[in-house]
Amino acid sequence: MKYLIVGGVAGGASTAARLRRLDESAEIIMFERGDYISYANCGLPYYIGELIYQREKLFVQTPESFAARFNIEARVRSEVKRVNPEKKTIMVHNLALGGLYEETYDKLILSPGAAPVRPPLEGIDMEGIFTMRNVNDTDRVKEYIEEHDVKYALIVGAGFIGLEMAENLHECGIQVSVVEMADQVMTPVDYEIATVIHQHFKSKSVGLHLQEAVIAFHPAEDGIDVVLKSGLVLRVDIVLLSIGVRPDVKLAREAGLEIGETGGIKVNEFLQTSHPDIYAVGDAIEFPNPLSGRPALAFLAGPANRQGRICADNVVNGNHQKYKGSIGTAIAKVFDLTVGATGLSAKMLDRLQMPYKEVIVHGASHAGYYPGAVMMDIKINFSPENGKLLGAQAVGVDGVDKRLEMMSAVIRNGGTIYDLMELEQAYAPPYSSAKDPVNMAGFVADNVLSGKVKIISWRELKDMDHSKVMLVDVRTPEEFGRGSIKGAVNIPLDGSRGKYQNLPKDRTIVVFCAIGLRGYIATRILMQYGYDVVNLNGGYRTYSTAMAEQCSAG
Amino acid sequence: MKYLIVGGVAGGASTAARLRRLDESAEIIMFERGDYISYANCGLPYYIGELIYQREKLFVQTPESFAARFNIEARVRSEVKRVNPEKKTIMVHNLALGGLYEETYDKLILSPGAAPVRPPLEGIDMEGIFTMRNVNDTDRVKEYIEEHDVKYALIVGAGFIGLEMAENLHECGIQVSVVEMADQVMTPVDYEIATVIHQHFKSKSVGLHLQEAVIAFHPAEDGIDVVLKSGLVLRVDIVLLSIGVRPDVKLAREAGLEIGETGGIKVNEFLQTSHPDIYAVGDAIEFPNPLSGRPALAFLAGPANRQGRICADNVVNGNHQKYKGSIGTAIAKVFDLTVGATGLSAKMLDRLQMPYKEVIVHGASHAGYYPGAVMMDIKINFSPENGKLLGAQAVGVDGVDKRLEMMSAVIRNGGTIYDLMELEQAYAPPYSSAKDPVNMAGFVADNVLSGKVKIISWRELKDMDHSKVMLVDVRTPEEFGRGSIKGAVNIPLDGSRGKYQNLPKDRTIVVFCAIGLRGYIATRILMQYGYDVVNLNGGYRTYSTAMAEQCSAG
Known part of the structure; x- marks a missing residue:
């Protein structure tokens, strides 16, 4: 043969x-x-x-x-x-x-x-504008950086490769900016997860131009003038196109x-x-x-x-082995963060008109009492009918890859949020918690599906008439003092339980805490007293990160 | 209520x-x-x-x-x-x-x-002998260490807690010895995996007394004399019993x-x-x-x-939620190593008289070309009938917990080695490889079950009459020169393929390389030439680690 x-x-x-x-x-x-x-x-x-x-x-x-x-x-x-x-x-x-x-x-x-996609933009074939597909392209970029005094770089497109390139050029001592047409980086993750990356970019002084596009490249005396849709012109020494493939x-x-x-x-x-x-x-x-x-x-x-x-x-x-397709598990290191996704995002589910519910949890990378534990954000999307896990995303400093693997294994197998609950994690204090964040995501989703709690997303809350609801911050007075949602009253869960019986019954109570856990307990109490109550998905952490972005973008 | x-x-x-x-x-x-x-x-x-x-x-x-x-x-x-x-x-x-x-x-x-089990040994109630169940016990141990000049410690029992205690006492500057009745530490893993820990203990100067037991504790002038079954007497300042619970x-x-x-x-x-x-x-x-x-x-x-x-x-x-039992997923940090298991070990499968096959692979914690990649050892046990994954174990410096999670998720779900092949890992160079070690374990198991390769364990090879087989080391001459199995001939895979047609046909050929990969390729060539050929499971790495232990124990 x-x-x-x-x-x-x-x-x-x-x-x-x-x-x-x-x-x-x-x-x-x-x-x-x-x-x-x-x-x-x-x-x-x-x-x-x-x-x-x-x-x-x-x-x-x-x-x-x-x-x-x-x-x-x-x-x-x-x-x-x-x-x-x-x-x-x-x-x-x-x-x-x-x-x-x-x-x-x-x-x-x-x-x-x-x-790689190379849009027919004015000036795109100018020296100093690159795409990266193979070793030869890479050699050319490296040679260009070595032979020119590259101080400013622009990455066009904030997908996985674009962000990896942003980090690596930054490591070369280059001031990096990123231009992206969408309102977020990394299409495979949803907005709430992407905003964590946006904030991180700020801390690294990487310029991020969202909802923005390149319309032309003009030669400049010492570099390239990149003209953006908004009228902004960026003078850079090198451009990397990572718009897509x-x-x-x-x-x-x-x-x-x-x-x-x-x-x-x-x-x-x-x-x-x-x-x-x-x-x-x-x-x-x-x-x-x-x-x-x-x-x-x-x-x-x-x-x-x-x-x-x-x-x-x-x-x-002869044909006997079947390929089963890819659920799109992807991950990237972006400076100090790891971000990734598996399955379908909420954005994609919307586009496909597939019904779903979503839950956001924040959990520690390992037991909180063991040194080095850091929080990560996990979002899961699942079927409202049978709990089938449709997608999962995570972002954080440590242990993110592991949680993505766990959720990828469940999705790959056609599993449900109940399987997340049952995942038997390898637990010892340096690695995990007795209830791993992935288990927690399953528990919360189960509470949602079984009607033990109703949740509301940061976006739903944003679009809501706040005069028609009562916002209850159940964190401690110290946490409340450091900032809360406008109009919220502070009734701490710990110790103030008795006050929950005296809230007004004529409107929906929106409860929130830092990450959703105390909010859930408060919600359970209020539900049993007959209140119409919802818990803020992902807590103040998700709300404040997503909203900060909204304001700065607006 | x-x-x-x-x-x-x-x-x-x-x-x-x-x-x-x-x-x-x-x-x-x-x-x-x-x-x-x-x-x-x-x-x-x-x-x-x-x-x-x-x-x-x-x-x-x-x-x-x-x-x-x-x-x-x-x-x-x-x-x-x-x-x-x-x-x-x-x-x-x-x-x-x-x-x-x-x-x-x-x-x-x-x-x-x-x-905790406290056997009725002579002298067991002496001062300085502890079990650790709760905070009070822990306080007592800590107080004892602080108030006495503790230079030598003995841990009785080399289970997870025993080894965690060995590490932690070592961190306190105490010279630690461990006594264990079995021929290996950590019952939930098999011998080949445990020997990696044994070697690591040597490098940390932790004394390990296997196939040994305490028969009495005697008071000594400045400490406790621990009398072992072999007649050895260890003078120590503190004893921790972690025989079991x-x-x-x-x-x-x-x-x-x-x-x-x-x-x-x-x-x-x-x-x-x-x-x-x-x-x-x-x-x-x-x-x-x-x-x-x-x-x-x-x-x-x-x-x-x-x-x-x-x-x-x-x-x-009312009774409506079913508990599904535990598959026994456990993990421990032991100095620089992470070791863990999920499902059933080969030892346990033997005891239960459940048929199984086993595969050992060695893979990198992430892409080999990205800095910091280190090898880990993975062993899986699976059904010879349908490939159902029955157990998995892993040991290594980095990324072990993640691989255990992946395999635990498959076992938890009643999955097979084919599911290991299909696991869609979150791959980027800092996290994994395009073929993750867990995928590789599935691939090798599939090759075994489909008859594409026959494998032999280090133990089967040890017990074999070497004059009746031909041992072929397919590594490079440089690797061969650094040590090989006695009696092996070196026919490197790379470049010497032609020589494989001229091997004797009157006996079984046992092929091996460093970790099993080149051995597999050589096995495939030899099989197609009609040889009776087997590949050494886990390669020279597993064989030499396990045998070194056998010699030093013998």
Whole structure:
């Protein structure tokens, strides 16, 4: 058998290696347009920031090591220009020596990846404006920084890569600004979680221009003038475009393969394209999201590697291994914070018109009495009908990745908020609490679903006529004194329980504390006295962070 | 309604708080024999080690705060001496003022906990010999250390608490030795995982006496002479007994409640004892292990807290919430290492005569090219029939807790090794790899179950007649030169693939590399050439660690 693979990074290289393990006698050739195969794509920002200072560390495999270990020929600087599915041939452009040649195949695997979006803005091709897709791009950025006196940088687009680049340029001593069209950074998380990042950026003196867009780049005497929609002009020395990426489907489209509604190569559950001898993996494919059932793209390394394994099994032994799709688990380090998401955000659920409820909890990274415990924010979205966990997000200084893994495991399995309650965490004081924040999220959601508490979001409260409700801050007088919601009265939970019987019955009582826990206890008391009472989701912590942002944005 | 709770720590305090949230009007009284309620049991070793230096940090709640927040009366120094289930009364001994009194109840909840085992050894009541159950015990140990010139300490029993105490006494500048009857520390993990801890102890100069037991304590001029079974006598200044704990069921037994075969209070899935008005939670109950179906005890804070919540719901609203049992997820920090387990160990599976297969993988805590990546050891046990994950263990310097959580979530859900493959980890270079070690464990297990590779354990290899097999070390000549298995020939995978066709066909080939990955690739090649070949589980890393121990023990 002869297997050809187009694309030599993540998905392509994984597929190739697995093909060899399954079939020692096959001829396997992998074509890569760039200079390198199997490199650490996700490590590139850290090479710029010199946290990874040895360039060779970026290379997981080289064509030589791939040949020595797997007996696979990896042809770099080889761009596949055409596929002829009927003849089962490809045309390859040898970028090094020039010239086109043909290769035949029994099975073809496409792993072309995704290409950065470059909007047709005035001046976008100016020197000093970069996108980052591969090692060569990264080398160019690094060289530019080394050879120029780069003091100011602008990142266009506040997605995961944009923010990782912001951190890494900042580490190089560069003053960084970020421009983002949306009202928040990091699309996969909801506003309340993103605002924690916004605040953190302020503390790091990173400029953040939300609801803002670049309309042109103009050359300036010592740099680039970036003209923003608002009229603001930023003079910077370097621009990094990280607006987004798009599946690189030119080859697939021209070969007549079916392209899905999201713009990715359509594959079936065996990762087979519309042509039976052609499979596809990685960032370029479209596959249904397991939660929404809707076609989706996923630009993630983990799923790409899993796809490679499944694809190879199906190519060699016939279609028998099913890919299950990606729930979109993603994480990023942003300066001192870790932020991530798994499943569907509230924004996405709104767009899909899928009903959901949401709960925000704040919990300690480990037992509060053990040194180093820090608070994190967790938000979960779940079905109001059966408690199915639809999405989870977290942000904080420590232990965030672990909580995302726990919730990702539950979502991956089609689990519910009841499964969150039952998760048996590995508890000892340095690692967790007897009730882990993830358990707590489940407990709160259970209380909501079983009607033990009604909650209200910061946004609902913001939009409410405050004269028609009574706001009760149940924190201590000391906490109340440091700031509260305008119009709130302070009736501390601890010790003032008796006063809860004397509140007015003619309006809704909105109860809140710092993070929601005391508010919940107060809500339970008031409910049992017959009050119409709601607890503020996420407490004053979430409300004040989200509202501060609203004011500064407004 | 009137609810009485016996025991004011973890399970008892959780139940009480939840009872109040569900029933604002009930009378709730909690009785605690000791001086304190709701303290940080798991934090006590760290208070000795002064990592927690403020004593008040140990107290989550006090009787005063419990009254103020929950309107619950917590009576400390109040020992419940008798329960009369027919009359629905208890007799309470007021330890502070003396005298017995009666209290009636509608529902009674028992949370008596577990008591440390104190074997009837000669001299065990001598000054300087302690067990640690509660704050008072801890105060006594701390006082003893402060008032005596403690240079040498002996820990009897190498379970989780014993090893945490070893670390904390070491932090106090005390020379620590540990005596353990088994051939390994930490029963919940298997030998290969425990040996990593044994080696670490050596590096910390902690004396470890395995397969050894105390037979007597003798007073000595300046300390205690501890006589061991082997005849060895250790002169120490303090002894901590952490041999184990037993459910404290005297009260329950005398009340005529059913006691299970493990010695715990028998409860149904609603946490109700054999008497309908009496419930029980915490370390004292017996409940079926969800994996084995056999009655089991679990001395864990997480499950105790969950039980409290479920129990309260059933007490107030009638039996409707089912407890699902504990899969025994446990973790400990042991000096620089983290070690833990979830589900059933191979030892336990052997005892239960449940068939299983096991796989050992070594993986990096995060992407190898990002600074700070360190290797960890993961072992999984799974069903040979359907791949159901039966147990998982891990040890390492970083990221171990997270991997245990991921595997605990899969086991908790009744999942399989295929679910491990599908876990969608939160991947960015600082947190994970594109193929997380947990995914890798699933991949290897899948290869084993699907017959793509046969593996052999270090123990099977040890017991094998090496003249009847051919040992092939597929690492590089440099690695081979630093030490290998006696009798092995070195045929490196990379570049020497051709030589694999010329091996003798008359015997089994045992292939190994450093951690199992290259060995697997070599195994796949050899299998396809028709060899009878097995790959060494966990590679030379596991073999050499486990065997070093065997030699030093032998």
